[in-house]
Amino acid sequence: xxxxxxxxxxxxxxxxxxxxxxxxxxxxxxxxxxxxxxxxxxxxxxxxxxxxxxxxxxxxxxxxxxxxxxxxxxxxxxxxxxxxxxxxxxxxxxxxxxxxxxxxxxxxxxxxxxxxxxxxxxxxxxxxxxxxxxxxxxxxxxxxxxxxxxxxxxxxxxxxxxxxxxxxxxxxxxxxxxxxxxxxxxxxxxxxxxxxxxxxxxxxxxxxxxxxxxxxxxxxxxxxxxxxxxxxxxxxxxxxxxxxxxxxxxxxxxxxxxxxxxxxxxxxxxxxxxxxxxxxxxxxxxxxxxxxxxxxxxxxxxxxxxxxxxxxxxxxxxxxxxxxxxxxxxxxxxxxxxxxxxxxxxxxxxxxxxxxxxxxxxxxxxxxxxxxxxxxxxxxxxxxxxxxxxxxxxxxxxxxxxxxxxxxxxxxxxxxxxxxxxxxxxxxxxxxxxxxxxxxxxxxxxxxxxxxxxxxxxxxxxxxxxxxxxxxxxxxxxxxxxxxxxxx
Numbered sequence: 046x047x048x049x050x051x052x053x054x055x056x057x058x059x060x061x062x063x064x065x066x067x068x069x070x071x072x073x074x075x076x077x078x079x080x081x082x083x084x085x086x087x088x089x090x091x092x093x094x095x096x097x098x099x100x101x102x103x104x105x106x107x108x109x110x111x112x113x114x115x116x117x118x119x120x121x122x123x124x125x126x127x128x129x130x131x132x133x134x135x136x137x138x139x140x141x142x143x144x145x146x147x148x149x150x151x152x153x154x155x156x157x158x159x160x161x162x163x164x165x166x167x168x169x170x171x172x173x174x175x176x177x178x179x180x181x182x183x184x185x186x187x188x189x190x191x192x193x194x195x196x197x198x199x200x201x202x203x204x205x206x207x208x209x210x211x212x213x214x215x216x217x218x219x220x221x222x223x224x225x226x227x228x229x230x231x232x233x234x235x236x237x238x239x240x241x242x243x244x245x246x247x248x249x250x251x252x253x254x255x256x257x258x259x260x261x262x263x264x265x266x267x268x269x270x271x272x273x274x275x276x277x278x279x280x281x282x283x284x285x286x287x288x289x290x291x292x293x294x295x296x297x298x299x300x301x302x303x304x305x306x307x308x309x310x311x312x313x314x315x316x317x318x319x320x321x322x323x324x325x326x327x328x329x330x331x332x333x334x335x336x337x338x339x340x341x342x343x344x345x346x347x348x349x350x351x352x353x354x355x356x357x358x359x360x361x362x363x364x365x366x367x368x369x370x371x372x373x374x375x376x377x378x379x380x381x382x383x384x385x386x387x388x389x390x391x392x393x394x395x396x397x398x399x400x401x402x403x404x405x406x407x408x409x410x411x412x413x414x415x416x417x418x419x420x421x422x423x424x425x426x427x428x429x430x431x432x433x434x435x436x437x438x439x440x441x442x443x444x445x446x447x448x449x450x451x452x453x454x455x456x457x458x459x460x461x462x463x464x465x466x467x468x469x470x471x472x473x474x475x476x477x478x479x480x481x482x483x484x485x486x487x488x489x490x491x492x493x494x495x496x497x498x499x500x501x502x503x504x505x506x507x508x509x510x511x512x513x514x515x516x517x518x519x520x521x522x523x524x525x526x527x528x529x530x531x532x533x
Contacts, residue, residue, distance in 0.1 A: 057081045057170070058369055060191050060205040062177050063212035064088070066098070066153065067337030067354035069160035071209060074112075074362035076167035078475050080369055083170045083203060085193065087212070090173040097237060097318070098153040099263060099271045100250075100348030103138070104439025106145040107460065108359045111472035111513055115145070118159055122151025123266025128437075129251045136434050143440055144460050144469075148250065150263050150271070152239075153351060180208070180221040182331045189332040207365055209334045211358070214321070216339035222330045228323030231344055231399060235275050236295045238315035242270050243308025252401075253303055260302035272309060273345065274298035290317040320344040322395050328384040334361060341391035343398045352439060353394045357387050363475065363511035372492045374532040386444040397436055444514060451518035458509045463497040471495045472513060477531060480507040481522075488524055492531050 061072045064086035072084045101109075101118065109115040124147040128136045139146045165171070172193075178200075179192035190204045210218025219226065250263045258276035265271065276298040292315060296306040324341045328334060337354030361383045368376040422429055435441025446455040461468040463480060471478045477494040479487075482504050487496040494508075508517040508530050517530035 055202070056188070056204045057083045058206050059083075059365060060085060060189075060203055060208040062086075062191070062208065062210050062218050063216075063337070063339070064157075064161070064171070064173070065211060065213065065337065065354070066156050066160060066351050067358045068209070068211035069157060069164050070355050071211060071336065071358035071362050072169045073160055073164035073167050074358065074475065075366055076164060076169045078362075078366040078370070080366055081170075082168075083172060083205075084164070085175050085177060085191065085203070086171070086173045087176045087217075088173065089196075090171070097345065098156075098348070098351035099150055099265070100352070101149040101151060101156065102348065102352045102438045103141050103143045103145045103147070104442065104457070105352045105355050106149060107143060107457075107469060107513060108355065110144065110460070111469040112163070113473050114159055114163065118151065118156065119149055121155040121159075122149050123264055124149055125250050125263075127250075129247075129253075136430060136437075138434060138438065140431065141434060141438055141440055142459060143438075148348065148438070150250065150265055152265065156351070177212070177217045177221070180218065180333065182333065184331075187332075205332075206369060207332050207334065209336055209361065209365075210339045211336045211354070213338045214323075214342045216335065218333065219325060219335055219339050222333060224325050224327070224330065224335075226323045226325055228321055228342075231320050231322050232275060233319040234317055235273060235320060235345075236290050236298060236315070236317055237271075237273050238292065238295055238309075238312045239265075239269050240272055240292070240295075240309040240313075241268060241311045243310065244305065246270075246307055251303070258298050258301035260299045262299075262303070262307070269313070270307075270309075272299060274302060276301060290315055322399055324388075324391055324395060328357075328388055329380065334365075334380075334383065336361060340387075341395060343395045344401070345398070349394045349398055349437065349439075353391060356390070356439060356442070359512045360387055366475070367492070372532060374529075379533065389445075390442055393436065453505075453507065453515045453518040456515055458507065458513055458515050462500060464500055465495075465497040468497075468509065469513070471497055472509070472511060475511050477511060477516065478509040479527075480509065482506070488527060490531060491528055494531065 058081040059075055061068045061082060061084045064084055068084060072082045075082045106115045109118060126139045126147045138148060174196040176194040177191055178194050181190045188204045188206060189208045190202055191208060193201045193203060195201055210216050212218055246262055252261045253259065257278060260274040263271045272295060274295050292312055296309060299306040322343050325335055328340055336357040338350065341353065343350065364379050364383055367373045368380060373379045442457060444455040458468060465471060468478060474495060479494050479496050481498055483498045504520055506519050506522040507515055508527065510516045
């Protein structure tokens with residue numbers, strides 16, 4: 046840990062470390078609520094066409110819709126309503142009860158550019174090419190100080206009420222906290238590229254495997270395709286100069302797995318990486334939080350990594366804003382709920398993506414038989430298929446509800462059609478939305494909220510959190526219970 050400069054550090058409400066999708070969404074959310082935010086990023090500011098993440102699932106699109114961003118992002122890619130695995134299993138996403146019954150295939154940099162524009166417009170202060178070198182927390186001053194190395198090599202200090210590390214798998218924030226990152230390497234030497242194809246495959250996302258290889262092909266919709274492949278025969282050290290990756294290797298892997306390489310050519314980039322399964326034991330340490338890949342990493346199977354990180358950000362941002370604006374009766378409990386709600390979701394993402402990649406890598410007759418059986422069950426048993434689709438898309442994610450709470454509490458609220466508009470549109474103010482029967486007057490509220498009414502004669506009263514989950518529901522609402530839910 047470096048020595049703190051003698052001058053008093055600059056102070057902001059929140060420091061976000063890491064300008065990937067998770068950090069950008071979080072910073073933009075906070076700034077939109079009037080919170081002063083500085084975003085620190087080790088890399089210089091530039092746009093790269095090299096990106097590993099490429100799929101945006103339905104639940105993430107819903108969160109972007111509640112920020113007025115989904116329609117713009119959809120224009121950058123192609124929407125796929127089915128996923129095909131192992132030649133026999135097809136998951137039909139159009140059965141999802143959402144405005145977005147598909148997976149959007151678009152490069153991660155399109156997500157980042159959209160979120161950066163929003164964050165800048167909202168007032169986030171960016172410090173690129175700036176490295177975090179240490180952290181200090183102070184109980185007495187109720188602050189955390191980030192020690193930084195500036196682009197010219199000089200040192201600086203930046204203090205804040207809270208700090209969020211959204212700085213990736215090798216997170217300097219996590220390391221500064223001394224937190225372990227337990228887990229293991231699951232699969233080595235995955236080859237990844239964006240290419241042109243002479244033969245166009247079906248307009249779907251395809252994952253399949255042979256005896257000793259598997260591959261994924263996904264269309265971006267603009268003539269480029271994401272191809273990912275692994276073969277037991279190619280187990281180079283990641284990015285090893287002595288064994289560089291080339292297009293012929295990916296062609297061979299794809300032929301082994303899919304029976305054809307589709308005439309792939311002209312890669313705009315090609316890379317090799319390995320995949321770990323790891324999760325940090327706690328997402329909060331005092332005034333410091335972790336989000337995205339700093340908390341959980343797993344195989345790219347199912348495309349859940351970026352989506353889980355964005356959903357981490359949406360969960361944490363409104364809670365930090367409520368605490369900083371003095372709108373929570375129990376700030377510590379509200380902030381602790383971030384770990385309580387999101388850690389189990391990260392665990393499920395590790396397990397589901399791990400199961401999928403292990404099925405794809407099946408080499409023994411027994412494991413391949415298990416894969417065949419799993420594909421048959423998911424193809425023919427509707428409840429099993431719907432459960433899988435809900436999990437991968439994020440639509441079925443729900444949080445633990447208090448004992449005795451209404452059955453809808455802590456579940457995702459669908460995009461309800463209300464007298465005042467769609468729910469996702471009403472959530473764009475970043476506040477709670479209270480839905481009551483028609484003709485009901487707006488109640489007195491200790492915090493800002495949007496009051497809306499059912500179009501139908503439904504009698505249930507719903508309080509929807511800023512992240513689109515139901516905070517409270519009742520058929521016979523008590524004003525005291527409502528006030529408690531708003532400030533919980």
